Amino acid sequence: NGASSSSSKKAEWEWEKGQPVPYAALAHSFSAIEATTKRLEIQALLSELLTKVIERASKPEEVTQVVYLCINRLCPDYIGMELGLGEGLIVKALAQSFGREVSKIKKDLEQKGDLGLVALASRAKQPTMFAGKALTVPGVFSTLKEIATLSGNKSQERKLGLIKKLLAACKGEETKWIIRSLEGKLRIGLAERTVLVSLAQSAVNHRIGSKKHKMSAEDLSAELEKGTSLLKAVYSEMPNYDRIIPALIETGPEGLRKSCQLTPGIPLKPMLAKPTKAITEVLDRFEGKAFTCEYKYDGERAQVHFYVPGEAKAIEGEDAAPTTTVEAPGGSSGKKGKLGVFSRNSEDMSVKYPDLLESIPNFVKPSTKSFVLDAEVTAWKKAEMDEQGNVTDAGGLLPFQQLSTRKRKGVELDKIAVRVKLFAFDLLYINGESLLHEDLATRRAKLREHFQPVENEFDFATSQDCNTVEEIQTFLDASVADRCEGLMVKMLQGEDAFYEPSRRSMNWLKLKKDYLSGTGDSLDLVVIGGYYGKGKRTHVYGAFLLGCWDADSESFQSVCKIGTGFSEANLEAFTAQLKPLELTVKKGYYDVGGAAPDVFFEPKIVWEVLTADLSLSPVYTAAKGAVESRGISLRFPRFIRIREDKDAEDSTSPEQIADMYRAQASAAKGSKGGGGGG
């Protein structure tokens, strides 16, 4: 309807080549994307925007900024700079910017369920508001970055000031998108993989340019597909848009393989395993192929990076992950090296494991100049002896619960109560070379060549190449006796045994003792709502609503209510942790069906739960449409532990839940008439 502007006047979302990208261009595309739910349309709209930005941007950085704004990030995720401002601060900013009372804004929020819409409506009530210079992508990006990094004294006030400045310059729909970016959720169905596909397509289009018209449709689509799969592969090795995008624009996807590879100092997304329910299932998958079994340690995943700055291929720049400077061991002795330990989620763990950091140089052989290790940190007890030298306590692995008593930050070396030992199961990079495209047999040989066990500090994962059900069963029993969770079974030779970053692969199977006792794999679910307790328990939540993240619809689906088996102390502690996360209203990203908790929470806390079995449900929405139109829920869910190493978006996916349901259904079918019992 806004077509009244004269034809000579450019729309505010258009711009000249070489000028900074107007924020209006981004807002315009977001609104168009929001108006459709069709994945291909979304992809096309985003490709259109990115192609324009690539062609017109004065600097490749602007393309990177647009991509970051599309996925609600400001830098690579391992840097740990996040938006996601609390509701309170945004409400305050809206009240002050638009001269409204906080209570009125809250009331609007209750009605609309979305602060972006509240902001838009508040803005519309002020038609006379003077809008200053138009916002640009680089301008908005740097302000958001400033907001995310402010800390300490008066930081809340300074954040408030910056938000108000942004709001004052917003026009039309921009208001809504700025607010949603500040909240850290755009909610327009832009999963990161859609962004990757669109980015690849725009880069290919840009390279082909005017030649496009001479190409056949088949050739063009083959080019697009090749570009997309190259970009995805490169991104999983080097999850860093600041490096990938400029290279992508300069060389196209084909050139990326050379310039962007696994690099120490940039944590990659770890390879993940598929669950199996029975040893026979393992053999169905691996029989006739070379495979190996390893102990599955019950600790925390740790990716260890080491490099010497200045040496060939060593990373430099602000986007290197946080590391600690250490005396370089082995081959580079005399120099200073950079050592980093990262979680499954690429979080810096040096603040949690300073003892580990101190011991790592001890197990590196002199031949080692740079490396990336994949390993598990476990809680460990040293053997104890009496004065005569008799062993009084054999020591060994301690349960995960012991490890979880450790603080997440600021651990002091001399106050450590539970010590840790690292078990390495893979080597991904050594002395300047990536090993991702070598098979596990080769990677394991190199691991043993360049590292050495150190008593009570480091060892290689215990492994055995088994071939029969009996051998696997015996090794599984041994792993449990040694206090492990079970086994990891891995392809050993050939292309199927390459390391697959970020993939949940059939080439790694997990065989946990729990599965065999019939409980199945655990699920990691987000605590999305709470129910107040009854009777004596009204001051705490007595039950919780759990959900899973659906990346396709960018929403949290409900899975089950969990409320039994918690101790009084549990409930007190959970309440203390969750109370500050209470939301005024159910947010638009909650797609919970008939589940109606008393309060919704910001989706931040992930719990691991076990279940007796999965069932179809008319109330819960998880994986609805995947197996049936109904959702899938858990029967008798049981709390296991808090998963501090997982974000809400790493919760068990609807696809995984559907897979579990199908596996259970086919097992039930298989056992019908088969005796059962026990």
Ligand code: ATP
């Ligand atoms: P997800 O499968 O979603 O990663 P999770 O984090 O709960 O779930 P698990 O199901 O416990 O992971 O299984 C994989 C994890 O097991 C790895 O991430 C790693 O931390 C741990 N692990 C322990 N021993 C090994 C091993 N030998 N090889 C690979 N991983 C191991």
